[in-house]
Amino acid sequence: MGLLSKSRKASGDVIYNNEVKPQLVAKDGNIHIVMINSFSKLVNQNFGVESKYTEQIGSVINDLQQDGYEIVDIKFDSLKGQGITGTAEGFHTLIMYK
Template sequence: MALFNKSQKKSAENIFEKEVKPLLHEKDGNVHVIMINSFSKWLNQNFGSDDKYTTQVDSILTEIQNEGYEIVDVKLNSIQNQGLTGNMEGFHTLVLYK
């Protein structure tokens, strides 16, 4: 499991550097948003924590805070039957920050 978590964290770090960080507004005291799109684990049918989503989104939130921003709120929307096979759940995570 640790191997997958390392891979998931590395993936999130790459997404932050290439896609999230360039979209962050300059710190101006206003509240801004960024949308993060992601998927659940493949064939995730179990009751419990989704380590993929948790690891990846937490890594991005941590990096946003490490850049000196304050996370104001995090909102989640899920969409069933996503992905190539239709067996995944899609997530839209809206992060409000300032």
């Protein structure tokens, strides 16, 4: 695992602990949601895995499960032409959990 990959996973952990975790509803058997906004990596012009998104969101999902939440569904959409340079893709990830 490369340095950049470790950094991205660590940033996912930080987002989980500082932003996601305080928004989580106590486990009550009901389905709840959390929406996460993110961006693609700077150079995202080729066919392949979007490693930045995969590593950051993957880290959040892992942390949710490690805290005992069940992932019910994940919904996703993207917007082109986002970010300061207008060249990134913006991602919205809706995580449904119990």
